[in-house]
Amino acid sequence: TPRILAIANQKGGVGKTTTAINLATALAAVGEKVLLIDLDPQGNASTGLGISAADRGVTTYEVLSGDYRLEAAVAESDIPGLLLAPAGVDLAGAEIELIDAERRHFRLADAIEEYAASEAGQGVSYILIDCPPSLSLLTVNALSAAHAVIIPLQCEFFALEGLSQIMRTIETVRTRINPALELQGVVLTMHDRRNKLTNQVEDDVRGHFGDKVYTTVIPRNVRISEAPSHGKPALLYDLKCPGSQAYIQLASEVIQRERAR
Amino acid sequence: TPRILAIANQKGGVGKTTTAINLATALAAVGEKVLLIDLDPQGNASTGLGISAADRGVTTYEVLSGDYRLEAAVAESDIPGLLLAPAGVDLAGAEIELIDAERRHFRLADAIEEYAASEAGQGVSYILIDCPPSLSLLTVNALSAAHAVIIPLQCEFFALEGLSQIMRTIETVRTRINPALELQGVVLTMHDRRNKLTNQVEDDVRGHFGDKVYTTVIPRNVRISEAPSHGKPALLYDLKCPGSQAYIQLASEVIQRERAR
Ligand SMILES: Nc1ncnc2c1ncn2[C@@H]1O[C@H](COP(=O)(O)OP(=O)(O)OP(=O)(O)O)[C@@H](O)[C@H]1O
Numbered sequence: 001t002p003r004i005l006a007i008a009n010q011k012g013g014v015g016k017t018t019t020a021i022n023l024a025t026a027l028a029a030v031g032e033k034v035l036l037i038d039l040d041p042q043g044n045a046s047t048g049l050g051i052s053a054a055d056r057g058v059t060t061y062e063v064l065s066g067d068y069r070l071e072a073a074v075a076e077s078d079i080p081g082l083l084l085a086p087a088g089v090d091l092a093g094a095e096i097e098l099i100d101a102e103r104r105h106f107r108l109a110d111a112i113e114e115y116a117a118s119e120a121g122q123g124v125s126y127i128l129i130d131c132p133p134s135l136s137l138l139t140v141n142a143l144s145a146a147h148a149v150i151i152p153l154q155c156e157f158f159a160l161e162g163l164s165q166i167m168r169t170i171e172t173v174r175t176r177i178n179p180a181l182e183l184q185g186v187v188l189t190m191h192d193r194r195n196k197l198t199n200q201v202e203d204d205v206r207g208h209f210g211d212k213v214y215t216t217v218i219p220r221n222v223r224i225s226e227a228p229s230h231g232k233p234a235l236l237y238d239l240k241c242p243g244s245q246a247y248i249q250l251a252s253e254v255i256q257r258e259r260a261r
Numbered sequence: 262t263p264r265i266l267a268i269a270n271q272k273g274g275v276g277k278t279t280t281a282i283n284l285a286t287a288l289a290a291v292g293e294k295v296l297l298i299d300l301d302p303q304g305n306a307s308t309g310l311g312i313s314a315a316d317r318g319v320t321t322y323e324v325l326s327g328d329y330r331l332e333a334a335v336a337e338s339d340i341p342g343l344l345l346a347p348a349g350v351d352l353a354g355a356e357i358e359l360i361d362a363e364r365r366h367f368r369l370a371d372a373i374e375e376y377a378a379s380e381a382g383q384g385v386s387y388i389l390i391d392c393p394p395s396l397s398l399l400t401v402n403a404l405s406a407a408h409a410v411i412i413p414l415q416c417e418f419f420a421l422e423g424l425s426q427i428m429r430t431i432e433t434v435r436t437r438i439n440p441a442l443e444l445q446g447v448v449l450t451m452h453d454r455r456n457k458l459t460n461q462v463e464d465d466v467r468g469h470f471g472d473k474v475y476t477t478v479i480p481r482n483v484r485i486s487e488a489p490s491h492g493k494p495a496l497l498y499d500l501k502c503p504g505s506q507a508y509i510q511l512a513s514e515v516i517q518r519e520r521a522r
């Protein structure tokens with residue numbers, strides 16, 4: 001059955017979507033079969049893979065609300081071995097709409113379990129979930145479904161301040177909802193070696209979290225932020241750029257950690 | 262009575278808090294009396310003004326839940342003329358807790374109205390509200406209370422993609438809840454003239470929104486991101502840096518627009 005990884009951090013703009021898209025692509029590039037689930041009402045992971053709002057059929061909103069099975073939302077991307085379940089803007093209303101629903105924390109977990117057991121889900125080895133910048137029902141659904149969490153951390157002060165909140169939330173979900181949930185790791189993003197603040201944040205995080213922090217850091221690299229306007233992951237837009245190379249390295253570190261479990 | 266400006270954008274990491282802190286400080290520096298309301302459970306605006314989580318008494322959470330009047334949450338900052346109503350982490354639960362509450366969209370508007378009419382609220386000329394990266398009840402409360410919205414827009418593709426969502430939300434709040442709500446303007450943040458993407462985004466936004474976009478742009482400036490780790494606005498940390506100068510210029514543009522109404 002697939003390994004399910006949530007890409008989560010309530011701090012905004014830290015590189016969750018960028019990590020979800022490029023890590024998923026790098027895993028597909030080394031032969032894994034990957035499903036990327038876009039759980040953010042902004043739908044940036046869907047657009048970043050070239051699937052515009054107009055092209056999306058069934059979205060993760062209809063999956064959470066119980067109207068469709070996950071299989072109905074899963075579409076091929078332009079990348080061999082990479083599937084996408086796109087987001088819809090109406091996801092923003094899910095928190096309120098599911099207030100009295102049965103198993104409202106497990107809607108995604110149940111949908112993934114059914115998909116993984118179905119014909120369509122055979123062969124999928126990784127499921128990555130891109131989360132919105134909040135700790136609301138959507139992120140809790142992702143954490144309830146996941147085996148492990150990857151936390152992208154921008155090398156900035158406000159992002160560092162928020163790390164304890166996401167760590168507490170992971171702990172709460174582990175004790176109350178999903179005892180299997182682990183922290184796979186923290187990945188430093190938009191890392192700029194020349195910047196004093198970057199180095200202070202890195203020292204601080206490695207000091208506190210030790211080898212939970214990946215050796216790989218993702219450098220600030222303009223090619224990464226240009227790629228989504230072409231509807232492509234950075235790996236397709238510019239494979240040789242420092243950002244793409246870092247995500248390829250991160251993928252091999254993620255696989256190593258999975259193998260070492 | 263005070264002019265109420267919401268600083269809002271559901272896209273994460275676009276510079277909402279940085280704009281709220283530094284615009285509030287710049288307005289106070291030219292003699293306005295300003296109250297900054299932190300409505301984000303992350304509490305970055307509170308920390309950025311030097312008020313750590315441990316030092317906060319009554320927070321905006323207790324104001325929204327009706328336990329305290331806004332006056333009880335308002336504290337002096339280190340900056341003359343700048344007051345702060347700090348956020349608490351429990352704000353994250355407000356959406357669910359207020360699901361059946363009376364006037365749940367107007368809790369903040371009602372609290373501000375009462376404060377503005379009270380002894381304590383006399384003389385306050387501007388109220389700025391820092392919003393979280395979502396379009397949930399907290400942001401709707403800010404938009405329901407506000408006379409106008411300032412939208413910080415990072416010069417990146419995903420941020421541009423999200424602009425239509427916040428515009429739609431403003432329109433919905435205006436037609437259903439708060440007919441007085443206007444868009445004061447869009448401010449381009451983390452602007453880097455040497456970066457092709459920055460220039461494309463700027464051309465696109467100025468093309469669509471014309472003079473709704475402030476002439477002032479906020480340059481990407483490392484001094485801005487260093488300031489919060491010292492608990493100070495950029496204007497106090499390094500007044501001469503390009504970022505601080507841009508926020509001073511933005512403040513005068515905001516005042517001009519207010520006068521021209
Ligand atoms: N390593 C990098 N170098 C340069 N730009 C980057 C890098 N990583 C991400 N970006 C850019 O920074 C912005 C924020 O990244 P992204 O949207 O992936 O963050 P997020 O955490 O998903 O944001 P949100 O909280 O809104 O979901 C995007 O415009 C993205 O293109």
Ligand SMILES: Nc1ncnc2c1ncn2[C@@H]1O[C@H](COP(=O)(O)OP(=O)(O)OP(=O)(O)O)[C@@H](O)[C@H]1O
Binds near residue numbers: 277485486
């Ligand atoms: N002009 C700038 N130059 C350099 N860094 C900046 C600039 N503006 C903001 N930053 C940094 O970028 C990061 C994101 O900014 P900020 O936290 O203000 O955004 P936000 O929209 O409030 O984020 P959130 O969506 O999480 O509330 C912060 O670490 C901040 O210090």
Ligand SMILES: [Mg+2]
Binds near residue numbers: 016017018044131132
């Ligand atoms: Mg994202």
Ligand SMILES: [Mg+2]
Binds near residue numbers: 277278301305392
């Ligand atoms: Mg903020």
